Amino acid sequence: MNENNTAWITSCKTLEFGWQVNGNMGVPNDPANRHCADVLAWIAEGNTPDAQFTDAEIAANTQAETNATSQAYLDSTDWYITRHAETAVAVPDDVTTARAAARAAIV
Amino acid sequence: MTKSATRVAADKVTFTQTEVTSAITAGDSAARAGRKNLIINGAMQVAQRNTSTTQHNGYGSDRFEANAGNLDQLAITLTQNSVTDLPQFTKSLKFTTTTAETNLDSNEYFRIMQKIESQSCQQLAYGTSSANSVTLSFWIKSSVTGTYALSLFADASAGTRIIGSTYTISSANTWEKKTLTFAGDTVRVMDNNNSEGLRLMWFMGAGSDFTSSDNTSWSAYSASKLAYGQGTNAVLTTANATWEVTGVQLETGSGTDFEHRSYGEELALCLRYFYKPAPLDFSAQGTHWSGNNGYMTFHYPVPMRAKPSYADSGSSTYKTYYNGIQRLNGGQLGDGGGTHTEIILLNSNINSPSTFVRLDGSDKFCSFDAEL
Numbered sequence: 001m002n003e004n005n006t007a008w009i010t011s012c013k014t015l016e017f018g019w020q021v022n023g024n025m026g027v028p029n030d031p032a033n034r035h036c037a038d039v040l041a042w043i044a045e046g047n048t049p050d051a052q053f054t055d056a057e058i059a060a061n062t063q064a065e066t067n068a069t070s071q072a073y074l075d076s077t078d079w080y081i082t083r084h085a086e087t088a089v090a091v092p093d094d095v096t097t098a099r100a101a102a103r104a105a106i107v
Numbered sequence: 108m109t110k111s112a113t114r115v116a117a118d119k120v121t122f123t124q125t126e127v128t129s130a131i132t133a134g135d136s137a138a139r140a141g142r143k144n145l146i147i148n149g150a151m152q153v154a155q156r157n158t159s160t161t162q163h164n165g166y167g168s169d170r171f172e173a174n175a176g177n178l179d180q181l182a183i184t185l186t187q188n189s190v191t192d193l194p195q196f197t198k199s200l201k202f203t204t205t206t207a208e209t210n211l212d213s214n215e216y217f218r219i220m221q222k223i224e225s226q227s228c229q230q231l232a233y234g235t236s237s238a239n240s241v242t243l244s245f246w247i248k249s250s251v252t253g254t255y256a257l258s259l260f261a262d263a264s265a266g267t268r269i270i271g272s273t274y275t276i277s278s279a280n281t282w283e284k285k286t287l288t289f290a291g292d293t294v295r296v297m298d299n300n301n302s303e304g305l306r307l308m309w310f311m312g313a314g315s316d317f318t319s320s321d322n323t324s325w326s327a328y329s330a331s332k333l334a335y336g337q338g339t340n341a342v343l344t345t346a347n348a349t350w351e352v353t354g355v356q357l358e359t360g361s362g363t364d365f366e367h368r369s370y371g372e373e374l375a376l377c378l379r380y381f382y383k384p385a386p387l388d389f390s391a392q393g394t395h396w397s398g399n400n401g402y403m404t405f406h407y408p409v410p411m412r413a414k415p416s417y418a419d420s421g422s423s424t425y426k427t428y429y430n431g432i433q434r435l436n437g438g439q440l441g442d443g444g445g446t447h448t449e450i451i452l453l454n455s456n457i458n459s460p461s462t463f464v465r466l467d468g469s470d471k472f473c474s475f476d477a478e479l
Contacts, residue, residue, distance in 0.1 A: 005164075008164075015439060015440060016441070016442075017440055017441060017442050017443075018440055020439060020440070024418055024419070024421060024437070025416055025417065025418045026416060026417035026418070026438075026439055026440025027416045027440070028414035028415070028416065028440060028443070030413055030414035032301055032302065032412070032413035032414070033413050033414055033415065033416060033477065034478060034479065035416045035476070036416075053453070058398070058400070058453055059398070061453065062398060062399045062400075062453075065399075065422075065436060066399075068422075069434065
């Protein structure tokens with residue numbers, strides 16, 4: 001009973017050991033895996049998986065993650081700056097140092 | 108000294124096959140010797156994915172897969188339900204129609220399935236003159252009375268086969284035990300590996316494309332035989348209709364009482380097909396690879412049926428402790444087999460030469476899927 005279902009596949013990217021499907025599922029290149037069977041059927045229908053992540057893509061994604069993490073740290077420590085402006089309480093040195101590093105990391 | 112007849116029997120060390128069979132049968136009113144139930148999670152105790160889903164192709168309990176075809180309006184919930192009105196059972200798989208299908212077209216159906224590995228079915232001796240019959244028993248409760256189709260599909264590389272039967276729900280919202288026996292298939296030899304061997308299918312409704320051909324004896328598979336005898340589709344076309352099952356057992360020969368296994372046994376059996384660890388149950392060894400990327404290797408609690416598919420919760424799925432807490436993104440499938448996997452942690456700022464990784468909170472998950 002050939003019941004391979006390809007309708008659920010909306011995107012497919014080649015990985016070293018299989019495919020990344022719909023952005024969040026890693027599917028191994030193993031015909032015994034039911035999702036692999038679906039991907040192979042999807043390819044047989046004439047679809048072509050996107051190419052593997054390039055080094056440039058990986059670097060861009062890494063920088064995006066760094067930006068997000070750094071921005072989150074700055075947001076979480078902004079209150080030190082507000083407190084200093086309003087009450088003259090000093091910002092701890094380690095926070096000042098870490099905020100400088102976070103700003104420098106954002107590209 | 109002359110021994111009594113009883114003493115002579117007690118001293119006997121060689122028995123005929125007839126004597127052995129007779130002795131086993133005498134003590135077999137409640138349970139057949141050895142492990143007998145081919146069904147995993149028949150008492151619906153294990154539900155790793157969710158205890159409730161609205162997906163047409165989801166799981167309410169492990170190993171019991173819902174599957175829908177071409178339905179338009181139907182909305183459902185499939186839940187691992189708590190049972191209080193059926194002695195010996197505390198859980199069931201419950202289907203509820205939340206939005207009814209207006210009309211069931213010829214190409215529409217809904218079914219619940221369990222697939223069994225072919226290497227776990229070899230005792231059935233299919234494809235030989237000694238092919239064994241099997242008996243399916245289960246408890247069923249539905250708000251809709253009537254006749255329902257159930258079929259048994261045999262997968263084999265040499266050709267697929269099917270047989271079916273029907274059962275009748277006589278009283279609404281009342282637990283009823285059904286017992287169906289299927290002859291052994293003497294024609295097709297089953298494969299003997301980790302692929303699908305048998306598939307049980309309960310139909311809640313089926314259009315005429317799936318009910319037009321007789322399936323009351325083993326024959327070559329055709330979709331038109333899937334739900335032969337389906338007498339009602341009202342579960343799908345009635346809002347708030349329910350269909351509930353538990354105590355599922357498939358065994359060789361005639362039916363016997365349900366084989367209750369411990370929760371730990373059932374969970375271990377389910378883990379061969381799907382694993383979704385609770386957040387505090389997961390930790391793995393990770394290491395820096397290059398740039399901000401890393402590797403994480405993880406061994407499954409039991410060997411999985413095949414290389415599993417991998418999914419996670421994306422950004423900040425994991426965390427590690429190296430110079431403080433580092434948040435790590437979800438991973439990408441690396442190499443691995445049925446016993447372990449390697450997850451590639453791209454873009455995760457992992458900078459430790461060697462560290463351990465765990466899930467970053469109760470809302471994060473990773474899962475490994477090797478279902479049939």
